[in-house]
Amino acid sequence: MTGKGRELADMMERRKVDILCVQETRWKGSKARSIGAGFKLFYYGVDSKRNGVGVVLKEEFVRNVLEVKRVSDRVMSLKLEIEGVMLNVVSGYAPQVGCELEEKECFWSELDEVMESIPTGERVVIGADFNGHVGEGNTGDEEVMGKFGVKERNLEGQMVVDFAKRMDMGVVNTYFQKREEHRVTYKSGGKSTQVDYILCRRGNLKEISDCKVVVGESVARQHRMVVCRMTLMVCKTKRSKIEKKTKWWKLKKEECCEEFRQKLRQALGGQVVLPDDWETTAEVIRETGRKVLGVSSGRRKEDKETWWWNEEVQDSIQRKRLAKKKWDMDRTEENRQEYKELQRRVKREVSKAKQKAYEELYTRLDTLRRREGLVQVS
Numbered sequence: 001m002t003g004k005g006r007e008l009a010d011m012m013e014r015r016k017v018d019i020l021c022v023q024e025t026r027w028k029g030s031k032a033r034s035i036g037a038g039f040k041l042f043y044y045g046v047d048s049k050r051n052g053v054g055v056v057l058k059e060e061f062v063r064n065v066l067e068v069k070r071v072s073d074r075v076m077s078l079k080l081e082i083e084g085v086m087l088n089v090v091s092g093y094a095p096q097v098g099c100e101l102e103e104k105e106c107f108w109s110e111l112d113e114v115m116e117s118i119p120t121g122e123r124v125v126i127g128a129d130f131n132g133h134v135g136e137g138n139t140g141d142e143e144v145m146g147k148f149g150v151k152e153r154n155l156e157g158q159m160v161v162d163f164a165k166r167m168d169m170g171v172v173n174t175y176f177q178k179r180e181e182h183r184v185t186y187k188s189g190g191k192s193t194q195v196d197y198i199l200c201r202r203g204n205l206k207e208i209s210d211c212k213v214v215v216g217e218s219v220a221r222q223h224r225m226v227v228c229r230m231t232l233m234v235c236k237t238k239r240s241k242i243e244k245k246t247k248w249w250k251l252k253k254e255e256c257c258e259e260f261r262q263k264l265r266q267a268l269g270g271q272v273v274l275p276d277d278w279e280t281t282a283e284v285i286r287e288t289g290r291k292v293l294g295v296s297s298g299r300r301k302e303d304k305e306t307w308w309w310n311e312e313v314q315d316s317i318q319r320k321r322l323a324k325k326k327w328d329m330d331r332t333e334e335n336r337q338e339y340k341e342l343q344r345r346v347k348r349e350v351s352k353a354k355q356k357a358y359e360e361l362y363t364r365l366d367t368l369r370r371r372e373g374l375v376q377v378s
Contacts, residue, residue, distance in 0.1 A: 001025040001043070001054070005035035008056065008219050013037045015214060017227060018058040021091035021127025025052035030070050042078060044070035053091040069117075075110045079122075085232045088118050092128030097156060108159060115167045123232065126169070126199040129223065132156025133193055134171055141165075144202070146175035150183050150194035164199060172198040172211045172228055182212040188222045196226050207231055246286065247293045256293060264288045316342070316349045 001008070001022065012020055022041075028048045035041050038059035045052030051073040057065070057080075066086075067079040077090040092111055095103045111126075118124055135153030138145045144164035149171075153161075164171055173183065173194065185196035198211060211228035219225075250256040267284050320342040327335040 001027050001041070001052075004219055005033075005041065006037070009035045009037035009039040011217055011219055011225075012039055012056065012058070015217075015225075015227065017225075018061060019089055019125075020056040020225075021089065022054045022056060023052070023091065023093035023129040024050075025054050026050065027052050027054075032068075042068055042076070044073060044076050046073045051093060053093050055089050055091050069114065071110050071114060074107050075114060077114050077118075082232060083234050085234055086119075086122035087232065088122055088124045090114055090124065090126040090128070092126060092130070094128065094130045094132065094156065094159075096131050097154070104156075104159070108163060111163065112166070123204055124169070124199075124201055125230070126197075127226070128199075129196050130156065130160045131195050132158075132160050133195065134160055134174060134197070138174065144169065145171040148177050148183060149174045150180065150192075160197065168202050169199045170202045170205050172200055172205070172208055173226060175205070175208075176211045178212050181215060185213055185224050185226055186222055187224070196223060198226055198228050200230075207233055244295045244297070246289045246295055248289060250293045260288065260292045263292050313346070313349045313353050316346045320346050 008020075008022070011017075022043075025043055025045055026048055027043050027045045030044050032040055032042045035056065039056050040059065040062050041054050041056045042065075043052065043054030053074060053076050055076065055078050057078075061080060061082070064080040064082055065078055066081055069077045069079075071077070074093045074095075075090070077088055080087045080089065090111070092107070094107050115124070133151060133154045134145060134149045134157040136147065136149045136151060138147050138149075141161055144161060160171065163169075173185075183194055184192045185194050186192065200208065207230050209229045209231065211226070214225045214227055217225060251260060264285060267288050268281070320339070323335070323339040323342045327339045
C-alpha cells in the first residue's frame with residue numbers, strides 16, 4: 001500500500017467499487033486513514049515487510065460501520081448496517097504454498113472463529129487471497145462452487161472448498177462463465193492462475209448478479225482485482241394498521257355528554273329503558289358515539305420519549321449536525337471545538353425543555369386535583 005493509496009482510491013472511483021478487501025498491505029499498525037477521493041482504509045499489520053490486511057470503504061459507508069475486528073495480520077472483518085441489513089466484510093490473506101502447515105492451520109482457525117461469531121441471519125462477504133487453486137469443474141462440490149475455476153485444484157485449493165462446505169458458503173468467482181482472461185487473478189512471468197476469491201453465504205448467492213476479474217489496472221504488480229455486483233435484498237416489514245377508535249374521552253366534557261344522550265335517545269326511538277336485545281343496543285351506542293364524538297385517525301402517535309421536544313431543541317440539534325458534518329470533512333481543532341460546544345449546548349437545551357415540560361405537567365395535575373377536591377366537597 002505504500003505510495004499507492006490515492007492510486008487505489010482513483011481506481012475504485014473509476015470502476016465504481018464501493019467496498020474493497022486488500023491483502024499484503026505491509027502497513028504496520030491498527031488504524032483507519034483516508035486515502036483520498038472519498039475512500040477510507042481500515043487496516044491491520046504487525047510487520048512493515050510482510051502480510052497485512054485491510055478493507056477500503058466508500059465515504060458514504062464509513063458511518064455505517066458498527067464494528068471492526070482486527071484478528072491478526074492475515075484476518076480482519078468489518079460489520080456494517082445498510083438499510084437495516086447487517087453486512088460483514090472479511091478480508092483474508094492465506095499463507096503461501098511453501099509456508100509451514102502450522103501457519104496455514106492457524107489462518108483457517110482464525111477464519112473459522114470469525115465466521116462462527118457472525119449470526120446466521122447476517123450477510124457475509126469474504127474477499128481473500130487464499131493462495132490456492134480450487135480448479136476447473138465442480139464434480140462432487142456442486143453445492144459450494146461452479147464449474148468456472150482455472151486449471152487443476154491443489155491442496156490449498158481443497159482447503160478453500162472444505163472451508164466453504166463447513167460454513168455453507170459459495171465460491172462466487174466460479175459461478176460465472178467468463179473468458180479465461182477474466183478468471184485469472186494472478187499473473188507473473190509465464191504463470192497465470194486463480195488464487196483470489198470472493199465467498200458469500202449460499203443463501204445469498206441470488207443477490208450477486210456478476211463477478212469477474214478486472215484487467216488493465218496496474219495498482220498491484222501481479223494480482224488483479226476481483227469484483228462482484230451485489231444487491232442487498234431488504235425485507236421491508238409491513239406496518240401494522242392501528243385501529244381507529246371512538247373518542248369516548250370526549251364524554252368528560254359536559255356539552256359532548258349532553259349531545260350524546262340526546263342523539264342516543266333519538267336512535268333508540270325515545271325509549272328511556274334500554275331494550276332487552278343487548279347486542280342491538282350496544283351497536284346503536286357505538287354508532288351514536290362514532291357520529292357524535294368522532295373517531296381517531298389511525299395514525300401512529302409521536303414517540304413518547306420526545307413529548308418535551310420544542311423548536312429550541314430542534315434548532316440546536318440541527319446546528320450540531322451541521323458542525324459534525326463540517327468536522328468530518330475537515331478535522332481541524334477549531335471544527336472539533338465547535339462541534340463539542342454545540343454538543344454541550346444541545347444537552348443544556350434538552351435539560352431545560354424537559355424541566356419546563358415537567359413543570360407544566362405538574363401544574364396541570366395539581367390544578368386537576370384541586371378541581372376534583374372541590375367537586376367532592378360540594
